Amino acid sequence: MGLGTICPCRGPLPRLQAWTWVEPVVASTQMATSLYDAGLLLVVKASFGVGVLSNHSASPSPPGALENQQQRAISNFYIIYNLVMGLTPLLSAYGLGWLSDRYHRKISICMPLLGFMLSRLALLLKVLLDWPVEMLYGAAALNGLCGGFSAFWSGVMALGSLGSSEGRRSLRLIVIDLILGLAGFCGSMISGHLFKQIVGHSSQGLLLTAFSVSCATCALFYSLLVLKVPESKAKPGKAVDTVSGTVGTYNTLDPDPTDMQSVVRHPSSPAKAKPEKTIIALLFVGAIIYDLAVVGTVDVIPLFVLREPLSWNQVQVGYGMAAGYTIFITSFLGVLVFSRYFQDTTMIIIGMVSFASGALLLAFVKETYMFYIARAVMLFALIPITTIRSAMSKLIKGSSYGKVFVILQLSLALTGVVTSTVYNKIYQLTMEKFVGTCFALSSFLSCLAIIPIGIVAYKQASWLQHGDIAEKGRS
Template identity: 55%
Template sequence: MLGLAAMRTWIEPVVAGSQLASAFYDTGLLMVVKNYYNQTNLTSPSHTLQDAQQKAVSNFYIIYNLVLGLSPLVSAYGLSKLGDNVHRKIHGAAAFNGLTGGFTTLWAGVMALGSLGSSVSKRSLRLIIIELVYGLAGFLGSMASGYLFVGFSNHYREGTVLVGCSIACYAFCLLYSIFVLKVPKTAASCPAKAKGTGDGGDQVPDSAGASQNSSSSESINLAPASPSKLTIVMLFAGAILYDLAVVGAMNVLPLFLLKEPLSWSPVEIGYGNAAGYVIFITSFLGVFVFSKYFRDTTMIMIGMASFSTGILIMAFVQWTFLFYIARAVMLFALIPLPTIRSMLSKHVEGSSYGKVFVLLQLSLVITGVATSTFYNKIYQSTLNWYSGFCFILSFLFGCLSLLPLSIVAFKQRSTTGSLQILTD
């Protein structure tokens, strides 16, 4: 039975609260922006109204994503160093920064705390559990947001209730981080100082050398080994390419759903967002099962293939049921990024988790900002030609992301050969 002290190390309440806040705010923002541009284009001919609205909303999100993505870059790395060198709880308190768009610092801190509190062999599962909590909160928030927007729009200024709920959730995260959250004790040391294994992250157990003399044991189990720079670079490259594919597609997807032939209402938008969050459950189940039989690299590649196939189907969506089929094919799309983070944590010291994770997150944010602008401009250019073209582009980037991971998998196999993988 878990004690109160152990429960206070859980970062999940912060994850759930921040994602509920985000889900409420995102739905409200999309519908308010759409309605605003509807009103400003009332004098336009009916056949050009939808195109004008799509381009106006797209331009708004280009600027919005630039501000949202770039504003936390100044403080993110500094906060991560403070978290590594002074106190991990600074990462939890960064939930306040999330209110102003600082997801970079928040999520890097969440991953650092999650890694510190997990053993090496269970780390991929631990991080996907955090993602599961994030997804379930987003699912509930998305389901409720459409009804809240419609139900209170006649009594309050549209979007006011959703923004109020969002602020309340962020306030809870801040208070929990300051007064409840405790930093977990490190569950395992860095495998870079232990005997390397197949996925570059599992450790030989201390008992492995029990039958050997002490000097032999030390030479085998405690000999320092430098982490592979190629592996780290390839993991970063795979994460960036995959994130480019996902962020690009998800940026234009809401616009795609608002236009013909789908023309979704706020409630349907809420259902569609909720369907997207189901992949957090299926991806968790995937890691839970796959981790018993496959290497981390294999799980990552399964997730990348799942997303790439699903987004290719999305390019040809003309009916609502086909949208949900595409979403169903993406059932393992969440696996790659948390598993890549897990692999990275196995190549660095625990005291450097914050810096490594925030560098990865900064790379993803910068890529995401550039991708958002790039995809929105392409979407505007192809709107009247083929509005699903951006999804085909994401399919190609998703396939490219498999290449760096293939290099990592090949390197592992050539290094270990038939070596039996031992875990802690």
């Protein structure tokens, strides 16, 4: 039976859309990224460890002084590295998003993948040829100039939104995040073991970085030669216009296909467009504040686990990074269940509370098992950002997905750069007094991010109530 065979009961059967799946690109890219992140941390630690020991070998130092010196050196490296990684995409990411909207959707995916491959290749050359660790700043700049993660992820979200209906979009986007999490989990689990392997007379990390380059190369060639852009499944005139009556602007955040059919639509007016912009602005604010908390925690955790009281080795570092990726799985299951009973705003708040609680527990971790308990409490931490993207996609036109998503991603990247610098400095100042200061701050910021989302929920509820009253008046 051919792909275009006619079914007597349902008409033409849909053609297979396997080549429109962006998941293989996400999986291969994230596998490369998880290997690269673990390898970068361990390579930098080894590089600065040698330098610190040589500088202090002549004179005795008090206990813990060498470790603190190494921690400061690693922290300072990541401050510069994250600045380069966060700022350079500002020069190219929006242009790539505009080009993808105007010409071809794959532009904002293929160009960043080229940068990913070259930056992973740079780490491989550093390990193979023992180049100075500072050369990785140049690799980060090259990655950013190709669009970086900001352009790549906005392109992935645009393709995911185009290939899904509005009622299933939150689930569709969280599935992509699930694939990313599973790939990251697998990569992190094996990273420590791969790093320890020595091929011939080469230094540690060669096998790990070679695997990372291979995965990045596979992702690039798949996106160039195999991946196809899906046709939009959004129905014309649905959720891109402002709807009066019982639906209102805010109910488009959580459309129910059965309810939408029973709604009487009325011509949109300029007065109705302003609340829609207000909702988008509030979602932006909530996403940025929450991302401040998440980025700060993620940047500090690698430093935290290397020093006392945990003092992890290479394999434990890989396992710890893998634990961070489990939230992709639990968040997916959370959206799968919560989306049937709760609105988008409620799911966002649940995720923020989950992260805030886990970050607070993380501030008082003294043993390895306590670290994993705190990570387990963060089980829904991924829901907020993904659901916010889904909510925004229901308030804008499909032709603007690339630009809006890249603006959001660049906003998150820019605030992330500031957060990384501030958190690393706070960590350096407080690690000898209370090492969990940064995690406590993240818990507070996560709670603060609930406020704009709560305002959205309140406005949504008030508009629904107003719509019910207006509907009764018309009847």
